Amino acid sequence: xxxxMAAYLTHQQKVLRLYKKSLRHLESWCIYRDKYRYFAxxxxxxxxKNKDVKDMVKATELLKAGEEEFWTxxxxxxxxxxxxxxxxxxxRYDCYKIPEWCLDFWHxxxxxxxxxxxxxxxxxxxLQRESWDKELKQLEEETPADGPRTEALPPxxxxxxxxxxxxxxxxxxxxxxx
Amino acid sequence: MDTALLLNTTMxxxxxxxxxxxxxxxxxxxxxxSPTTITRTVKTAFLISLVPMAIFIYSGMExxxxxxxxxxxxxxxxxxxxxxxxYSMMFFPIALFVTWSIxxxxxxxxxxxxxxxxxxxxxxxxxxxxxxxxxxxxxxLLFIGWEGVGIMSFLLIGWWQARAExxxxxxxxxxxxxxxxxxxxxxMAWLASTMNTWEMQQAFTATQxxxxxxxxxxxxxxxxxxxxxxHPWLPAAMEGPTPVSALLHxxxxxxxxxxxxxxTHPMFTNNHTALTLCLCLGALSTLFAATCAITQNDxxxxxxxxxxxxxxxxxxxxxxxxxxxxxxHISTHAFFKAMLFLCSGAIIHSLNGEQxxxxxxxLQKMLPTTTSxxxxxxxxxMGTPFLAGFYSKDLIIESMNTSYLNTWALLLTLLATSFTAxxxxxxxxxxxxxxxxxxxxxxxxxxxxxxxxxxxRLALGSIMAGLFITTSIxxxxxxPMTMPxxxxxxxxxxxxxxxxxxxxxxxxxxxxxxPKQNAMMNFSSTLxxxxxxxxxxxxxxxxxxxxxLASHLTDLxxxxxxxxxxxxxxxxxxxxxxxxxxxxxxxxYLGSFALSIILILLSH
Numbered sequence: 001x002x003x004x005m006a007a008y009l010t011h012q013q014k015v016l017r018l019y020k021k022s023l024r025h026l027e028s029w030c031i032y033r034d035k036y037r038y039f040a041x042x043x044x045x046x047x048x049k050n051k052d053v054k055d056m057v058k059a060t061e062l063l064k065a066g067e068e069e070f071w072t073x074x075x076x077x078x079x080x081x082x083x084x085x086x087x088x089x090x091x092r093y094d095c096y097k098i099p100e101w102c103l104d105f106w107h108x109x110x111x112x113x114x115x116x117x118x119x120x121x122x123x124x125x126x127l128q129r130e131s132w133d134k135e136l137k138q139l140e141e142e143t144p145a146d147g148p149r150t151e152a153l154p155p156x157x158x159x160x161x162x163x164x165x166x167x168x169x170x171x172x173x174x175x176x177x178x
Numbered sequence: 179m180d181t182a183l184l185l186n187t188t189m190x191x192x193x194x195x196x197x198x199x200x201x202x203x204x205x206x207x208x209x210x211x212s213p214t215t216i217t218r219t220v221k222t223a224f225l226i227s228l229v230p231m232a233i234f235i236y237s238g239m240e241x242x243x244x245x246x247x248x249x250x251x252x253x254x255x256x257x258x259x260x261x262x263x264x265y266s267m268m269f270f271p272i273a274l275f276v277t278w279s280i281x282x283x284x285x286x287x288x289x290x291x292x293x294x295x296x297x298x299x300x301x302x303x304x305x306x307x308x309x310x311x312x313x314x315x316x317x318x319l320l321f322i323g324w325e326g327v328g329i330m331s332f333l334l335i336g337w338w339q340a341r342a343e344x345x346x347x348x349x350x351x352x353x354x355x356x357x358x359x360x361x362x363x364x365x366m367a368w369l370a371s372t373m374n375t376w377e378m379q380q381a382f383t384a385t386q387x388x389x390x391x392x393x394x395x396x397x398x399x400x401x402x403x404x405x406x407x408x409h410p411w412l413p414a415a416m417e418g419p420t421p422v423s424a425l426l427h428x429x430x431x432x433x434x435x436x437x438x439x440x441x442t443h444p445m446f447t448n449n450h451t452a453l454t455l456c457l458c459l460g461a462l463s464t465l466f467a468a469t470c471a472i473t474q475n476d477x478x479x480x481x482x483x484x485x486x487x488x489x490x491x492x493x494x495x496x497x498x499x500x501x502x503x504x505x506x507h508i509s510t511h512a513f514f515k516a517m518l519f520l521c522s523g524a525i526i527h528s529l530n531g532e533q534x535x536x537x538x539x540x541l542q543k544m545l546p547t548t549t550s551x552x553x554x555x556x557x558x559x560m561g562t563p564f565l566a567g568f569y570s571k572d573l574i575i576e577s578m579n580t581s582y583l584n585t586w587a588l589l590l591t592l593l594a595t596s597f598t599a600x601x602x603x604x605x606x607x608x609x610x611x612x613x614x615x616x617x618x619x620x621x622x623x624x625x626x627x628x629x630x631x632x633x634x635r636l637a638l639g640s641i642m643a644g645l646f647i648t649t650s651i652x653x654x655x656x657x658p659m660t661m662p663x664x665x666x667x668x669x670x671x672x673x674x675x676x677x678x679x680x681x682x683x684x685x686x687x688x689x690x691x692x693p694k695q696n697a698m699m700n701f702s703s704t705l706x707x708x709x710x711x712x713x714x715x716x717x718x719x720x721x722x723x724x725x726x727l728a729s730h731l732t733d734l735x736x737x738x739x740x741x742x743x744x745x746x747x748x749x750x751x752x753x754x755x756x757x758x759x760x761x762x763x764x765x766x767y768l769g770s771f772a773l774s775i776i777l778i779l780l781s782h
Contacts, residue, residue: 028536032687035689038690076473076695077474079534079536082530083531088533089531090341091340092340178290
């Protein structure tokens with residue numbers, strides 16, 4: 001089934017997050033892949049040894065001890081992927097990502113440089129205005145009472161309808177600007 | 179043919195040529211700048227600047243040109259005077275050569291940038307400011323260039339202004355440079371009030387200079403050249419694009435502080451306090467930066483700390499009273515450091531933005547030209563015999579060994595030299611050798627001549643520059659000629675020890691021992707705990723004191739203490755004192771009354 005989101009983390013989520021971050025920090029320590037694989041297998045075995053503990057108190061104590069061990073053994077400069085938060089090229093091109101409503105403020109001489117797009121732009125905007133209420137109605141119907149379960153948006157359910165929030169998707173900026 | 183006329187004309191022509199891309203679009207309606215035109219302009223300027231360098235080498239001619247004078251007071255003259263001596267005439271071709279190579283590289287590196295022409299424009303304005311600084315004969319013009327390079331550094335580090343770390347890094351650069359500027363302005367003020375001039379010729383007539391203006395100049399150099407104490411901005415400046423790091427923060431801007439000390443060195447010659455301060459500060463900087471570089475994993479940070487370390491070495495040379503040798507090290511360092519940055523830029527782009535050396539490996543087979551030039555640059559940096567770095571670095575260490583100065587500074591410098599070898603070898607091993615650890619789907623490509631030409635040109639410079647400069651410039655002080663063999667080979671021995679240490683560490687990383695944190699590694703990784711301590715502590719104290727002054731002082735002091743509360747406290751104090759005085763010994767009091775009355779009656 002679909003994974004659920006709520007305001008608090010389950011025990012399983014906490015354990016899995018600890019496992020993933022300890023693997024990532026282990027990868028920062030053990031640069032060479034064979035050495036990393038050796039220690040990763042040992043780590044996995046340590047996690048697997050306690051996987052069937054049913055007593056929640058004991059499980060929470062193990063988790064707490066695991067977090068403390070992680071804190072003492074973490075890498076001072078963990079490897080962060082370049083596009084992740086804290087990475088070297090995170091938010092680098094955000095200064096070039098202008099929202100699409102700025103296109104309405106272009107001078108006609110500038111708009112004349114892209115005649116095909118601007119010729120049809122008014123029709124697209126009219127379409128967006130028309131389908132907005134239907135998108136909202138679909139979202140209101142499909143969201144459960146205590147909040148959405150996932151971040152994924154549902155597809156269009158009826159023929160002739162557009163998927164909800166399609167305008168934000170279609171007019172999103174490029175990842176790396178030209 | 180009048181040599182002086184030719185010399186002056188070609189130097190001023192060089193400066194005019196590089197200002198054309200700024201002036202021509204203002205004068206003409208149709209002229210548009212582009213990256214290629216700016217690159218070609220700088221190449222032309224480089225070729226023109228070879229003429230004065232050749233004139234200087236073959237005839238030893240130097241000249242000072244004074245143009246228009248800013249007359250705002252009657253007795254204080256500020257002319258635009260340009261000094262064409264060995265330092266400016268040698269630095270111009272080197273700076274222009276390095277800039278030309280970097281601009282050519284940047285046409286490929288920044289090709290996907292929307293505002294690439296503005297980027298090249300900023301680099302050009304920086305170059306003009308730097309050359310103004312170099313050729314200035316008075317401190318006023320030098321200050322104009324000094325501030326110019328500071329501003330352009332800010333604009334270029336924060337080029338990608340949406341990135342929060344880039345903005346903080348640019349601010350850091352500005353603030354640390356400003357703290358250094360306090361020293362420069364102090365020295366300028368002292369000079370203006372005592373010598374009534376800012377011209378370097380007229381200011382250096384005194385034999386003994388008091389220490390205060392020299393301290394100001396050293397503070398200026400500490401700020402601009404990232405010596406220990408005002409150094410954190412240099413590693414943070416790596417947030418800028420790689421051509422910016424290559425031009426500003428390795429070859430040209432960071433040497434402006436050292437250049438200032440070289441220009442004003444007649445003032446330093448007789449003041450041993452200032453010289454010792456330079457020596458010790460430089461030694462501390464070079465060791466500190468080398469220690470930090472050992473555990474860094476970002477390739478640009480390693481090269482940034484390497485720059486910081488070499489700047490410390492230049493400061494050490496100033497402290498040894500050898501400005502020419504410091505200039506030689508500036509010149510040779512420009513070549514291989516710019517090349518190291520360009521190679522790292524090629525590697526970063528080829529790996530799709532990956533800067534961490536833990537995710538590089540085996541690039542020797544994938545990027546042969548780039549990695550060969552990286553190796554040449556690293557060997558030059560370590561001071562391999564007869565490459566460029568050898569001529570300057572080895573001479574510095576020999577001079578230090580044979581001088582009767584601070585042994586502590588000498589030990590620190592030798593240790594820093596071995597650490598240089600360590601982190602260089604570590605970088606080479608992790609980046610180039612072994613099995614590859616690169617991310618998948620990388621656009622590895624070095625078939626473009628805009629990448630390979632600049633790098634190979636700078637590689638040629640790294641190999642030949644040291645030999646060329648030492649053979650063509652006559653030193654003003656005699657280098658040490660005789661020394662024990664151990665002293666002569668000290669530099670190469672410590673370098674070899676550093677390489678052995680790096681190989682040992684590399685073997686240890688292959689062994690199946692689980693690595694843990696330890697105190698030394700933590701010190702090195704967190705850059706000596708300097709950044710959080712100073713950045714947070716300084717702001718916290720300032721803001722706390724501000725709060726005390728602004729709110730607590732008014733409310734607490736004037737409203738409470740001066741008025742009701744303190745009055746009540748004073749009452750309590752008087753009451754307590756009188757209570758202690760009131761011991762209640764009635765009989766003793768009566769006895770003392772009776773005694774004094776009897777004494778008075780008896781005396782009558």
